Amino acid sequence: MVAVRVAVVGGGPAGLVAARELASSGFEVTVFEEDEVIGRPEHCAGLYSVSGLRRIAGLERRFLLNAIRGAVFTSVRGSTFELRFPHPVAVVADREELDRHLAEQALSAGAEIRLGTGVVGVRRGMRHSVVTKEGSSEFDAVIVAEGMSRRLTRSLFGDPFGRPPLPIAQFLISRHGLERDKVYVWFERYLDEYFSYAVPIDEELARVGLACRRNVMELARRFLKERFPEARVLGHYVHSIWLDGPASVGLDGSVVLVGDCAGQNKPLTGGGVVVGGLCALAAARHVAVLLNEGRDGTYRRLVRGIYRDLNWTKRLRDWASRRIDPSDVVELAAEAGLDDVLRRVGDMDMHFRTLLMSLPNPRGLMFLAGLIRSLLV
Ligand SMILES: Cc1cc2nc3c(=O)[nH]c(=O)nc-3n(C[C@H](O)[C@H](O)[C@H](O)COP(=O)(O)OP(=O)(O)OC[C@H]3O[C@@H](n4cnc5c(N)ncnc54)[C@H](O)[C@@H]3O)c2cc1C
Known part of the structure; x- marks a missing residue:
């Protein structure tokens, strides 16, 4: 019998989750990763919901560094809204x-993982050709999980996004002086599309950063100087994040997209490991059904709920x-006591759902009334 072969382009979390699932279902899976080492270069603050990480990877001591029980949001005027949970809701x-x-x-x-093997092209056909510098091989299905580079995504699907991703600068610092079990968000006067943040790794180390379209390094240095005057910088890099919602292409047939290249990121934070991982589970299921039974449409159906949340969150954020x-939202949330509601209904991954579930109760309504008042004045 001829083996049914699936190629996965990209050995980040989205590609690896899809590869694991398909290999477990008996397909012959090859992962192509252009870098020589899995996981490098690093480009993440490493903050994930406990429930999401459990679903895509399990919770293993070997990669868990810290448990997060709360978050502190600070407005430009210096007032804060603090969320505190009785148990860890996120991990670093x-x-x-x-x-x-x-x-x-x-x-x-x-699965087989070919490191140091960049894919330069994918040619669609009865079977698809995956082209590398060494030559090309034939596959029955291809999962493109190339992250933010989106080179193959564009060559296969045009430009489904329209605008470039948002540059982000992240620093590893010591002597942060923060509480280790909280993450911190500051709304800064000089940032309009995003915020600055700190994610403690332990009492000593933290990942801190910010995102903006222009002068990202200059503003990141200003943020460090103002918020962490005592800190020592141990390393930094600039990468990019995506806040503009998922692409509606790459969800059908035997060439599909997963992860950052599909825009499977949360529109409020850019976080994509859990959302991309959940979509990768759906993509793997889709490919298995398509190749075993000839039925299309599984991926689109399985991600409908996730996509609805991402798209509505984006629309609401844009509006x-x-x-x-x-900063008004931070202050209104504190005034209305929204922490009490979010403790009960908060979902770190599905933001629109959290908002919908927060509103139908007295504190949620107080918050909404405050927002409406601030819109009218
Ligand atoms: C500073 C920063 C902080 C972040 N913090 C968080 C966070 O706290 N929580 C969170 O959930 N998300 C966070 N994110 C987002 C998160 O890192 C991404 O959503 C996640 O890495 C996406 O996974 P992926 O598998 O889609 O892509 P990637 O992790 O980028 O993996 C893609 C892989 O494909 C490889 N590749 C690319 N092109 C080719 C090719 N042609 N051939 C072969 N291989 C190729 C790349 O080398 C790479 O290994 C952050 C991002 C940044 C930049």
Whole structure:
């Protein structure tokens, strides 16, 4: 019998989750990764919901660095809104170790991982050709999980996004002086599309950063100087994040997109490991159904709920960003006691759902009334 072969382009979390699932279902899976080492270069703050990470990777001691029980949001005027949970709701992970763990899971399920092998093209056909510098090979299905580079995404699907991703600068610092079990968000006067943040790794180390379209390094240095005058910088890099919602292409047939290249990121934070991982589970299921039974449409159906949340969150953010100052939201949330509601209904991954579930109760309504008042004045 001829083996049914699936190529996965990209050995980040989205590609590795898809590869693991398909190899476990008995397909012959090859992961192409252009870098020599899985998980490098690092590009993540490593903050994931406990529930989401459990679903895509499991919770393994080897990559868990810290447990997060709360968040502090600070407005430009210095007032704060604090959320505190009785138990950890998020974890900080060693991202390189997490990716290595996913790679080992994929390998034990039977996948092959070709490191240092960049894919330069994918040619569609009865079987698809995956082209590398060494030559080309034939596959029955291709999962493109190339991250933010989106080179193959564009060559296969045109430009489904329209505008470039948002540059982000992240620093590893010591002597942060923050509480280790909280993450911190500051709305800064000089940032309009995003915020600055700190994610503690332990009492000593934290990942801190900010995102903006122009002068990202200059503003990041200003943020460091103002918020962490005592800190020592141990490293930094500039990468990019996506806040503009998922692409509606790459969800059908035997060439599909997953992860950052599909825009599977949360529109409020750019976080994409859990959302991309959940979509990768759906993509793998889709490919298995298509290749085994000839039925299309599974991926689109399985991600409908996630996509609805991402698209509505994006629409709401775009609408609100033209009308409401995020610092007012911080202050109104504190005034209305919204922490009490979010403790009960908060979902770190599905933001629109969280908002919908927060409103139908007295504190949620108080918050909404405050927002409406601030829109009218
Ligand atoms: C500073 C920063 C902080 C972040 N913090 C968080 C966070 O706290 N939580 C969170 O959930 N998300 C966070 N994110 C987003 C998160 O890192 C991404 O959503 C996630 O890495 C997406 O996974 P992926 O597998 O789609 O892509 P990637 O992780 O980018 O993996 C893509 C892989 O494909 C490989 N590749 C690309 N092109 C080719 C090719 N042609 N051939 C072969 N291989 C190729 C790349 O080398 C790479 O290994 C952050 C991002 C940044 C930049």
